Amino acid sequence: MTESAARLHRRLAVPIRLYLGGVFLWASWHKILDPHGFALDIATYDILPLGLVNLQALLLPWIELVAAGALIAGLWSRAAAVLTCGMMLMFTVALGIALHRGLDTSCGCFASTLEATDPISGWTIARDLLWLGLALYVAAFDRRPWGLEALLFRRKAIS
Amino acid sequence: MRLDPPRTSPATPDSPRPLLKQAVILAVTATLLALLVNAVRPDGLPLVATTPYETLVPCPEPQGVVAPITAGAALAAKAFFVDAREAEAYADAHLPGAVSLPFDYLDAVPKAALGALTRQIVLSGASQVAVYGDGGSPDSGEELAKEIAFAGIKNVTFIQGGVAALAAAGAMVPGTAP
Structure with missing residues (x-):
């Protein structure tokens, strides 16, 4: 890849990273505020064994939040994008299983499944695949990122 | 003059190892935060659920097309x-x-029960199916009729007023299940 193309990709990765960070910040918020509701959402998918439902409900929103914070702050953003890829893959598989089973409910991505918004459909899967693509882009191209990491590096180089 | 080969660290900048290491550190940090917050919040979740969740999913909607029929007309038609x-x-x-x-x-x-019923209907040679239920609102007879029609049976009707209409016509008899 030429230097100008690499520079363009690095610049494009910044707004994509901020957008993904915003999406995950938004997605994590209702789950952190209402872990009981999110556990019920996970149980509604009927994929995980009961023993893992609460653990998933507790850990996943915080991984989303930490990844979102790292993406927005520009600190270990490529690693955060790798985490995001993992989560998007998991969500896509879960949505695919739910769609195959004909589960007619909200996906629980940005609100509880009990609320009649964002129903599980081919559209929600396509949206997750788009976000997976964006996360892969950030993981591949967000080198020397603008943000906290760049500030820390610069300070280290000066001192 | 002999040149030494360039030194490279075991994990070069393009290697996925440091990236994965950072990802693991982020995940572990998130895990610790999650467990800490859950431990201090008054409505924290038990780490392992022991009681199954009462999941709420919308009821399946029967989708077949059916027509209403009066009790008298159904009895006269000698329907199934x-x-x-x-x-x-x-x-x-x-x-x-x-x-x-x-x-x-x-x-x-x-599906097995619906399949068995479909076979009985076909073998009976009846030209019409009449389903009766509790006659309420919604009427279980109408809902079942939709399911039977959706299974591919033609000319499926439901009796308006359900069992009460048939009782008024004097058609109901005490009995036991077959």
Whole structure:
């Protein structure tokens, strides 16, 4: 890849990273505020064994939040994008299983499944695949990122 | 002059190892934060659920197209009758010759039961199917009729007023389940 193309990709990765960070910040918020509701959402998918439902409900929103914070702050953003890829893959598989089973409910991505918004459909899967693509882009191209990491590096180089 | 090969660290900048290491550190940090917050919040979740969750999913909607029919017209047409009420209600009293297939608003009719009923209808040679239920609103007879029609049976009707209309016509007889 030429230097100008690499520079363009690095610049494009910044707004994509901020957008993904915003999406995950938004997605994590209702789950952190209402872990009981999110556990019920996970149980509604009927994929995980009961023993893992609460653990998933507790850990996943915080991984989303930490990844979102790292993406927005520009600190270990490529690693955060790798985490995001993992989560998007998991969500896509879960949505695919739910769609195959004909589960007619909200996906629980940005609100509880009990609320009649964002129903599980081919559209929600396509949206997750788009976000997976964006996360892969950030993981591949967000080198020397603008943000906290760049500030820390610069300070280290000066001192 | 001999040149030494350039030194490279085991994990070069393009290697996925440092990236994965950072990802693991982020995940572990998130895990610790999650467990800490859950431990201090008054409404924290137990780490392992022991009681199954009462999941709420919308009831399946029967989708076939059916027509209403009066009790008198159904009896005159010598239709194939299906009783959609619970088995106990059927055992108390039912229309002579009617087949019992209880309709459940929360679960779709089992495919095996629907298949068996379809075969009975076809073998009977009846040109019309009349389903009766509790006659309420919604009417279990109408809902079951939609499921039967959706399974591919033609000319499926439901009796308006359900069991009350048939009782008023004097057609119900006390009986036991077949």
